[in-house]
Every structure is written in structure tokens, then in C-alpha cells.
Amino acid sequence: MFRSYPPQIVLEAVLNGLLTGAVYALVALGLTLVYGVLHIINFAHGAMLTLAMFAVLVAHLGFGIDPYLAILPLTPLFFALGYGVQRFVISPASRNDDGAILLVTLGLSIVIENLLLAVFRSDTRALTLDYSFSVVDLGFALLSLPRVIGFGVAILVAAGLWAVLALTDTGKAIRAVAKEKLGASLVGIDVNHIYAVTFGLGAATLAVAACLLMPSFYVNPRVGNAFVLVAFTVVVLGGMGSIAGALVGGLVIGVVESLSGLYLGESLGQIGIFLIFILVLLFRPTGLFGARA
Amino acid sequence: MLAVETLSKRFGGLVAVSDVSLTVPEGSITGLIGPNGAGKTTLFTLISGFQTPSAGRVLFAGEDVTGRTPESLAVLGIARTFQIVQPFAGLTVLENVAVGAYLRHPGRRDAMAHAEAVAERVGLADLGRPASSLTVAGRKRLELARALATGPRLLLLDEVLAGLNPSEIRDIIPVIRAIRDSGVTILMIEHVMQAVMSLCEQVHVLANGRLIAAGTPAEVVSDPQVVEAYLGPGAAGRLQKGAAHG
Amino acid sequence: MSSGTLAAYRPILIAVAAFAALPLAVPLLVGAGLFAGANTFYNLMIFILIITLAAQGWNIAGGYGGQFSFGHAAFFGTGAYAQAVLQTRYGVNAWAALPVAMALGGLVGAVIGLLAFRARLRGSYFALVTLAFAEVFRILANATPITGGAAGTLVPLRIGFGQMQFEAPAAFFYLALAFVAVVLVLNRVLERSRFGAWLVAVRENEDAARALGVDTLAVKLKAITLSAAITAVAGALYTQKFLYVDANIAYGAWISVEALLAPIVGGIGTVFGPLIGAVALIGLGEAAKTAIHAAFGSAVPGVDLVVYGALLIVVIAFAPRGLIGLLKAGGGR
Numbered sequence: 001m002f003r004s005y006p007p008q009i010v011l012e013a014v015l016n017g018l019l020t021g022a023v024y025a026l027v028a029l030g031l032t033l034v035y036g037v038l039h040i041i042n043f044a045h046g047a048m049l050t051l052a053m054f055a056v057l058v059a060h061l062g063f064g065i066d067p068y069l070a071i072l073p074l075t076p077l078f079f080a081l082g083y084g085v086q087r088f089v090i091s092p093a094s095r096n097d098d099g100a101i102l103l104v105t106l107g108l109s110i111v112i113e114n115l116l117l118a119v120f121r122s123d124t125r126a127l128t129l130d131y132s133f134s135v136v137d138l139g140f141a142l143l144s145l146p147r148v149i150g151f152g153v154a155i156l157v158a159a160g161l162w163a164v165l166a167l168t169d170t171g172k173a174i175r176a177v178a179k180e181k182l183g184a185s186l187v188g189i190d191v192n193h194i195y196a197v198t199f200g201l202g203a204a205t206l207a208v209a210a211c212l213l214m215p216s217f218y219v220n221p222r223v224g225n226a227f228v229l230v231a232f233t234v235v236v237l238g239g240m241g242s243i244a245g246a247l248v249g250g251l252v253i254g255v256v257e258s259l260s261g262l263y264l265g266e267s268l269g270q271i272g273i274f275l276i277f278i279l280v281l282l283f284r285p286t287g288l289f290g291a292r293a
Numbered sequence: 294m295l296a297v298e299t300l301s302k303r304f305g306g307l308v309a310v311s312d313v314s315l316t317v318p319e320g321s322i323t324g325l326i327g328p329n330g331a332g333k334t335t336l337f338t339l340i341s342g343f344q345t346p347s348a349g350r351v352l353f354a355g356e357d358v359t360g361r362t363p364e365s366l367a368v369l370g371i372a373r374t375f376q377i378v379q380p381f382a383g384l385t386v387l388e389n390v391a392v393g394a395y396l397r398h399p400g401r402r403d404a405m406a407h408a409e410a411v412a413e414r415v416g417l418a419d420l421g422r423p424a425s426s427l428t429v430a431g432r433k434r435l436e437l438a439r440a441l442a443t444g445p446r447l448l449l450l451d452e453v454l455a456g457l458n459p460s461e462i463r464d465i466i467p468v469i470r471a472i473r474d475s476g477v478t479i480l481m482i483e484h485v486m487q488a489v490m491s492l493c494e495q496v497h498v499l500a501n502g503r504l505i506a507a508g509t510p511a512e513v514v515s516d517p518q519v520v521e522a523y524l525g526p527g528a529a530g531r532l533q534k535g536a537a538h539g
Numbered sequence: 540m541s542s543g544t545l546a547a548y549r550p551i552l553i554a555v556a557a558f559a560a561l562p563l564a565v566p567l568l569v570g571a572g573l574f575a576g577a578n579t580f581y582n583l584m585i586f587i588l589i590i591t592l593a594a595q596g597w598n599i600a601g602g603y604g605g606q607f608s609f610g611h612a613a614f615f616g617t618g619a620y621a622q623a624v625l626q627t628r629y630g631v632n633a634w635a636a637l638p639v640a641m642a643l644g645g646l647v648g649a650v651i652g653l654l655a656f657r658a659r660l661r662g663s664y665f666a667l668v669t670l671a672f673a674e675v676f677r678i679l680a681n682a683t684p685i686t687g688g689a690a691g692t693l694v695p696l697r698i699g700f701g702q703m704q705f706e707a708p709a710a711f712f713y714l715a716l717a718f719v720a721v722v723l724v725l726n727r728v729l730e731r732s733r734f735g736a737w738l739v740a741v742r743e744n745e746d747a748a749r750a751l752g753v754d755t756l757a758v759k760l761k762a763i764t765l766s767a768a769i770t771a772v773a774g775a776l777y778t779q780k781f782l783y784v785d786a787n788i789a790y791g792a793w794i795s796v797e798a799l800l801a802p803i804v805g806g807i808g809t810v811f812g813p814l815i816g817a818v819a820l821i822g823l824g825e826a827a828k829t830a831i832h833a834a835f836g837s838a839v840p841g842v843d844l845v846v847y848g849a850l851l852i853v854v855i856a857f858a859p860r861g862l863i864g865l866l867k868a869g870g871g872r
Contacts, residue, residue: 041663093856099607100855102663103803106609107855110796110848114841122840221841225792229674232667268682274675281668282658341750367752375750381743383808384736392740395733396752404733443752 005262012141013258019147021254022154026209027227028234028246029158030202036241037178037198040098043105044085046228047112048203052078052210053219054116060127060214067127067214068149074207082203087196117221126218146215157208158247161201165243174198178241230257233277239286294319294447294478295340295371300349302335309335311502313349317447317495322469322479324493324510326486328523332502333482334376337449340480341373342366353447367396372445376452376482378432380424387412387420389435393442411442415468430461434468441472448472450481454488462488486514498522547727554811555720562709581708585780587821588715589773593794594801594813595722596770601799602808603735604762605742606661610669611770611798613651613676614644616789618771622778623692624685633703637775644771645764652763656756670795677790691785694778703779715776719814722769726810738762739808770798800847804854806863815862820847 027049034042055074059065065073089108094100134145165171176184177194185191217223234253238245253273260272295317302310310332317323325333338344340351342363350359353371361369372393381389390408398404412420415438417431427435433453440448450469454462466488473479483489489496489510496513498506500522506513513519561584565577574580593615600606621640625631631639655668680686687693698704705711729735737758740748745755774794778784788794797820802808805816824843831842858865 041667089852093852098662100859102607102666103855104852106796107848107851110851111845112848114844114848117841118839118845229671232671236667268678271675271678274671274678277671278654278668278675281660281664281671282654343746343749362754363746363749364752364754367750372752373750375747379744379747381740381747383739383743388736388739392736392748392753393751395736399733401731401733404736439747439751 008140010259010262013262014255015138015141015143016147017255017258018251019143019151019254020258021251022151023147023209023212023250024227024230024234024254025247025250026154026157026205026212028231028238028250029161029243030205031228031231032235032238032241032243032246033161033205034198034202035235037174038101038195040101040105041232042199042202043102043228044108044112045105045202045206045231046224046226047109047116048078048082048224049206049210049227050116050219050221050224051112052203052207053214053217053223054120055207056210056214057125057127057219067129067211071153071208071211074211075204078207079200079204081200083196083200085203086199087192090199091192091195113221113224120221122220122222124218124220124223127214129215132215144216146212150212150216153208153212155247157205158243161205162243164201170194170197229277230273233273233280236277236280294321294354295480296352297336297340298350298352300336300339300351301347302332302339302344303347308502310339310346313499313502313504315497315504315507317478317480319478320473320476321494322473322481322492324489324496325480325482325499326484326489326496326513327499331499331522333499334451335502336499337373337451337482341371341449367443367445370444370446371449372440372443372447373449374436374440374451374453376455378429378436380427380432380435382423382425384424385421386417386424386427386431386435389424390417390420390438390442393439396443408438408442411438414438414471415441416464429456430458430465433457434465437468437472441477445477447478447480450479450483452482452484454483454485466491490514547731548724551720551723551727551810554814555716555723558716558719559713562712578708581712583821583825585708585712585715587817588712588719589776589780590797590801590821591719591814591817592715592722592776593770593773593798594805594817595719595726596766596768596773597798598766598802598808598813599726599729599738599769600759600762600766602802602812603729603738603742604759604766606759606763607666607799608669608763608766608795609666609799610651610671610673610795611767612673612790612792612795613669614648614767614770615774615777615794615798616673616676616680616784616786616791617647617767618644618774619778619784619789620680620686620692620774621771622775623694623784626694627692628685632701633779634701637703637772640775641768641772644774645768647771648767649760649764651767652760656759656763670792673790673792673795677786680790681786686786689785691783691788694782696782704782711780715780718772718776723810723814730810734758734761742808773798796847800851802861804850804861806861809861809863812861812863819862820850823850 031042031045034040052074056067056070059070059074060067085108090101090104094104131145136143136145136148165175173184173189173194174197176189177191181191230253234246234249237252238249256272256276257269261269264272297313297315300310300313301308313336325336327333339346342361345360350357352358353369358366358369381392387405387408390412391404394404394408394411398407409420415434417434417438424435437453454465457465462485469479469492481493493510496508496510497504498513498519505522506516506519565580568574568580569576593611596614597608597611601608618640621643622636625636625639626633651669651672655665660668681689696704698706737748737753740751740753741755741758748755774789801816801820802812803816804820805814806812824846827842827846828838831839854861
């Protein structure tokens with residue numbers, strides 16, 4: 001039924017899947033963090049990723065900043081943006097009602113995506129860099145250098161985020177709010193501030209993801225949608241709110257996508273992801289690694 | 294009317310209800326009392342089908358109904374109220390009651406008329422206003438009216454008097470008695486002892502998931518085991534001593 | 540009692556009559572420069588009515604039942620493709636194809652509903668799973684031969700009443716209006732029925748509803764099936780109007796968004812919400828497009844959708860009961 005491939009090609013597909021998966025994991029990290037703390041699904045996540053990718057594009061074309069260097073200015077910028085959006089748009093507009101938050105983030109995603117469409121039009125753009133097509137030769141497989149870098153940095157960011165949550169006071173406050181909102185506010189934690197910080201962290205991870213993606217990927221106003229659906233799958237698979245789950249889930253999804261692309265072809269390959277998504281939601285909505293709700 | 298046979302419910306290692314057997318005779322008002330965390334509400338969720346017991350049986354009018362869904366039990370004639378009242382916020386008071394009335398009156402006109410009659414029986418007025426605008430006492434009456442509108446043979450009341458002031462309690466006691474007099478058997482969880490004493494013919498006492506006493510309200514309150522369950526070990530002895538000295 | 544029944548349907552009669560009379564105003568509107576010509580007017584109106592119908596479908600499960608679907612494209616697209624494919628590949632008459640399209644849409648709704656509700660998905664999870672189903676349909680439709688793959692399906696132009704293709708643009712307008720009117724009445728009937736009361740009870744509190752004897756799974760399943768069937772009719776009408784479908788039109792996220800935006804903006808869980816919302820959204824979107832076009836001298840893509848998104852946020856922030864809620868508050872109710 002399936003074509004059979006030599007082991008080397010399958011191995012290369014698996015490795016490439018892992019590389020892509022790390023970036024999926026990074027995109028999913030912000031989503032799962034926000035879910036874990038605010039218990040909402042941020043539908044604007046994809047549009048914010050698109051925005052970050054355009055920011056990388058503008059930084060390079062307009063100011064000559066290398067995408068990897070752009071991590072330095074864009075990460076704090078997006079943190080501030082995420083903080084502001086939660087504090088001054090989502091929270092007041094939704095009065096912290098779950099259904100309303102869902103719809104406000106949907107509204108935000110429509111606004112961001114179409115503002116980008118109005119400004120940049122629907123053309124697809126990519127950066128041409130000296131190292132865009134550089135490869136790493138492992139002897140048994142050739143891997144794209146930007147994607148290897150993306151893999152490494154994504155793992156570092158995940159570890160860093162974990163450290164922030166585990167070790168810093170803000171991180172402890174975030175975990176307290178995630179566990180017990182009322183209790184946290186009783187001991188003097190400013191819940192609205194923590195919500196906004198969490199949202200800011202989610203946006204900051206997107207900025208990093210955008211910087212890692214742009215050297216080897218393209219951007220158009222709708223590109224975030226493709227990522228966000230994958231990120232939802234990763235989050236659901238890894239267990240909503242679980243950082244380790246997002247990392248493992250991202251890697252798994254990357255490999256699944258790569259292999260189903262190999263065996264089913266590009267256009268049908270995406271279906272594998274959605275089927276996993278639907279099956280997990282239907283039969284194990286707490287994720288493969290999540291505790292029972 | 295209702296018989297519970299060696300019913301148990303475990304959550305992981307915790308035994309919330311352990312080996313409970315009791316009967317509720319047809320036409321009675323039977324009380325279920327006990328300290329907080331005794332497992333009274335869990336027992337209700339087992340009887341009303343919201344959870345399935347780990348062991349034991351529930352018999353309703355002689356029929357084994359263990360593990361049936363709440364909605365099918367409502368069709369059979371078991372209705373319950375919730376300790377935390379849950380009005381349908383988007384509907385008016387009358388429409389809330391009608392949701393229950395529709396169970397045995399599929400037509401709108403019938404259901405509305407029946408709902409109005411039931412609302413009047415429990416003393417709800419101003420039926421056109423939103424249910425969300427009701428006071429606590431109003432919500433309790435609404436909870437009662439909704440359950441009653443389903444035309445139950447057995448009514449499970451989970452603390453319908455909690456949160457009411459003494460005069461509101463005095464007003465609602467005759468309503469509950471009138472419901473029983475109309476032929477509905479009642480099993481009620483209640484903390485307000487004044488109401489238990491005046492309403493119930495038979496009382497069962499639950500502590501730590503076990504049934505520790507049963508009898509008339511007067512028998513039960515003088516049972517040393519019951520006093521200890523409420524006030525702590527040795528309390529009955531101290532009370533008796535105190536009484537002897539006084 | 541019967542006068543009360545009549546009173547409940549009077550606003551629908553008035554609204555439909557007002558819409559039906561709109562063509563009389565066309566010369567005036569065109570004369571005032573609001574529309575380039577009668578055809579522009581009819582195209583806009585027909586589009587509004589098709590979106591209204593899709594939104595009326597969404598409103599049954601989402602508005603009355605509280606099950607927020609983000610994937611009504613799955614039903615719209617099934618209706619649209621069924622209407623096209625039945626005619627082009629199986630030679631079925633357009634009028635005969637319509638009920639089949641409706642039934643197929645309802646079937647897809649029932650299956651998705653059965654899977655999702657049995658798994659007890661609600662809130663964000665239900666939104667996500669419906670979104671994912673719509674995407675699966677989109678990818679499949681793009682890749683399978685029966686739907687024409689990426690090229691889509693073209694319905695041949697054969698003007699004639701028997702083909703549901705009309706020479707006069709007003710005819711299709713009245714056809715779409717008739718469907719919207721039927722669903723307006725259906726909504727009112729539903730509101731005044733046992734099913735409607737139970738559906739709202741499920742939205743407000745499932746446990747309390749179950750305690751009152753409501754089979755919540757059955758109620759939600761009926762709602763999503765009816766909801767999907769109505770939205771599928773909107774898809775079928777879209778095919779008949781534009782005589783072309785492809786995967787991105789039929790199963791695209793745009794229609795899921797429009798179907799949910801219109802009732803929320805207009806007034807969720809109300810008879811007129813979808814209609815008022817569709818008129819307001821599409822009207823404002825068109826106005827914004829025209830204004831930007833005038834200001835910049837050329838069309839700017841996405842402007843209307845920016846307005847939709849902003850309007851959604853503003854409505855949720857300031858008018859959670861939608862434009863209808865504002866009208867009622869303003870009218871002293």
C-alpha cells in the first residue's frame with residue numbers, strides 16, 4: 001500500500017521532522033502557557049506570529065538587521081505588545097468571561113491578519129540570506145543550517161521558559177495563579193498583572209519563533225493560520241498547559257507531518273495532523289501527558 | 294418508595310459513601326442529616342444518577358434503577374434540587390419552571406399553565422421577570438418549583454433552607470408539607486434542625502460516609518453517637534455530666 | 540392566547556415585508572449614487588441573505604444552545620459541493636439537489652455532533668474540534684477528484700426556472716429572502732416550543748437541565764443537525780448564485796467566521812440577531828471598502844474584515860447582547 005523508501009530517506013525525513021517540530025513546539029509553548037494560566041485558547045496566537053514574522057522582514061529589509069540578531073529587539077517588543085493587548089484590550093473587553101475571551105481573541109486575529117493584508121498585500125515574501133541554503137553534513141544526512149539553529153534555540157528557549165517559571169518570583173506567582181486564582185489574589189498577587197505577563201511571555205516566544213523561522217521560511221498575511229492549527233494540535237497532544245508536553249508534542253507532530261508528507265504527498269500530508277488532533281480531542285482531551293482534569 | 298441497599302462510592306482511595314442502606318416509605322418526609330463532609334450530597338448524586346455507585350443498589354418503587362442517567366430517573370419520577378441553586382439565567386422565572394413542566398406537558402400552552410400553577414403552589418410571584426434577578430429565597434423557591442414541575446413521585450431536596458432567614462424558613466415549611474400532602478414522597482438533606490424536627494417522620498444520620506443512626510427526630514438527637522459525630526468524641530458524656538450537675 | 544401567538548410573529552411579517560419592498564427603492568438608491576446599478580444592489584442583498592441563512596443555522600446550536608462552533612464551514616461547504624456535484628456529475632435537477640444538499644449537511648452535523656458531544660467537548664474544545672473538521676474537509680475537497688480538486692466545480696450556466704437560475708436578479712433575491720423568512724418563522728416556533736426551552740436550559744446549565752429530565756445529548760444532537768442543515772442550504776444557494784465552488788470558498792474559514800459573527804453582533808440566541816448582524820457587518824464592511832477606495836484611489840484588501848474583527852470586539856465589550864440588546868435598551872425595554 002505504501003511506497004517503501006530506503007532507510008536513509010526515512011531517517012532524513014525523521015530528522016527534518018524533528019527540526020520543524022522544535023519550532024512547532026516553540027509556537028505551541030506560548031499557547032499552552034496562556035492556556036495553563038488563563039484557561040483560554042488564544043485564537044490570536046497565529047496572527048501574532050504572522051505579525052512577528054513581518055516584523056522580522058521589516059527589520060531586515062528596512063534596517064538591515066539579521067533575523068537572528070532581531071531576536072534582541074523583537075523579544076522585549078513583543079513581550080510589551082502581548083502585555084498591553086491582554087491588559088488593555090482582552091481583559092477589559094471580555095470582563096474575563098471565558099466565551100467572551102474566545103471571541104475577543106478571534107476578533108483580534110481577524111483585525112491583525114487583515115491589517116497585515118491591507119499593508120503588505122497577499123504576496124508571499126521570503127528573505128535571501130547568505131546562509132539560507134547552507135547545510136550541515138552529518139555524513140548520513142544533509143540538514144538545513146537555519147533549521148538546525150532553529151532547533152537548538154527553540155530547545156534553549158523552552159528550557160529558559162521552564163527556568164523562569166520554576167525559579168523566579170514572577171514564575172512562582174504565575175504558577176500560583178494557574179493553580180488557584182482566588183487564593184493567589186488573597187495572598188496579594190495582582191492577578192491581572194500576572195495574566196498580562198503570561199500573555200507577554202507567550203508573545204515573546206512568538207517573536208523568537210519568527211526570528212528562527214524567517215531565514216528558511218516565507219511569510220504572507222495568512223501564514224500564521226497554518227502554524228496555529230499545528231500548534232493547537234501540539235498543545236492538545238501534549239496536554240493543555242504542560243510545557244514539557246508542548247515540547248514533546250511539537251517534536252512528535254513535526255515527525256508525523258514529515259513522514260505523512262513523504263508517504264501521502266504534500267497536499268494530503270496535513271491531514272495526518274488534523275486527524276491526530278481530532279482523535280486526541282475526542283478520546284483523550286487531557287492530552288497524552290496531561291493529568292486528568 | 295425508595296430503597297438504598299449497601300451503597301458505596303469511592304473516589305480513588307477516599308470512601309465518600311460506605312455501605313449505606315436506608316428506605317424512604319411512600320408518602321413520608323424523610324430527613325438525611327450529618328456533619329459537613331459526611332457524604333450526604335454524594336449519596337444524593339448516587340440516587341439521582343449523576344454518579345454511579347462503586348457498589349450497592351438503588352431501588353425505586355421496587356425497580357432496580359442503579360446506574361440510570363439523571364434524565365431517565367426524572368422521567369421515572371425522581372426529581373432533585375441542588376444545594377447551590379442553578380437558575381437558567383437567560384430565562385424568566387416562569388420559563389425556568391416551564392423547563393421542568395415540559396417533561397410531562399409537551400405542548401407550550403399546557404406546560405405554561407402547569408408551570409404557573411406550580412409556581413403559585415410554592416409562592417413564587419412576578420413570574421415574568423428574569424430568573425437572575427431573584428433573591429436567595431426566591432431562587433430556593435424557584436429550584437423547588439422547577440423540580441416539582443417535572444411531576445415527581447420522589448423529591449430529593451438538598452438543603453433548600455440553607456441561607457434563608459428564620460422568617461423565610463417559617464414561610465417555606467408549610468409549602469414543603471403541602472407538597473408531601475399532595476402525594477409526593479420527600480427525602481431531604483437539611484442542616485436546619487428546627488425544620489427537620491417539625492417536618493420529618495424519620496431521620497437518617499450520616500457521618501464519615503457511614504449511616505450511624507436512624508429513627509424519629511427526637512430519638513436521633515438524643516443518640517450519643519449522633520451527638521459525638523456533630524460535636525466530637527466524648528461530647529455526649531460531657532453533655533450528660535453537665536445535665537446531671539445542672 | 541391566539542392574539543398573543545399572532546403578536547409573536549408580527550415582527551417577522553413586518554421585517555420580511557420591508558425586505559420584499561426594497562426593490563422598489565432601487566431606482567432611488569442608484570440615483571443617489573449609493574449603488575453603481577441595480578445588479579450591484581441585488582448582488583449585495585443576495586450575499587447578505589445567504590450569510591444571514593448560514594448565520595441563522597449557526598445561531599441554533601451556538602446562540603440558543605451555547606455550543607460555539609468555529610467550523611460551520613463544514614456544513615456550508617457540504618451544502619455547496621452537494622448542490623454543485625449532484626448537478627454536474629449526476630445530472631440531478633437543481634431543485635431536487637437542494638433538499639439532498641440540506642440532508643447531507645445535516646448528516647455531517649449529526650456525525651460531528653455525535654463524536655464531539657459524546658466525548659463531552661464543550662467551550663474552547665468544541666470550537667477547536669469543529670474548526671479541525673472543517674479543515675479536514677477543506678483539504679480533502681482540495682485533493683479528491685469528485686469535487687474537482689483544486690480547480691473546483693463549475694455549474695454550467697443554463698438560465699431557466701427549472702434550473703434555479705434566473706434572468707432577473709430580483710428573482711434570486713426573493714428566493715433567498717423566502718428561505719430566510721422560513722427560518723425566521725422556524726426560529727420563533729422553536730423559541731416557543733419544548734425543544735427550544737430545553738435547548739436554552741442546556742446552554743445555561745447542563746446538570747440542572749438533566750435533573751429536570753432533559754436528555755442533553757439528544758437535545759444538542761438535534762440542535763447541531765438542524766443548525767448544520769440550515770447552513771448547508773446557505774451553501775447550496777451560494778452555489779446556485781455564483782455557479783462555482785472550490786475548497787477555499789466552500790470549506791474556508793471565512794464562512795465559519797461570518798456565520799458566527801453575524802449572530803453575535805446582531806444578538807446571540809435571538810430570532811433577528813443573524814439578519815441584523817449580517818446587514819450591519821456586510822453594510823459596514825462595504826462602506827469601509829468604499830471609503831478607503833475613495834481615500835487612497837484604489838481598493839485595499841482586507842479592510843472590510845478589519846471592520847468585522849473590530850466590530851466583534853466592540854460588541855463584546857460594550858453590547859454583549861448585540862445590536863438587538865442595544866435597540867431594546869434604547870427602546871426602554
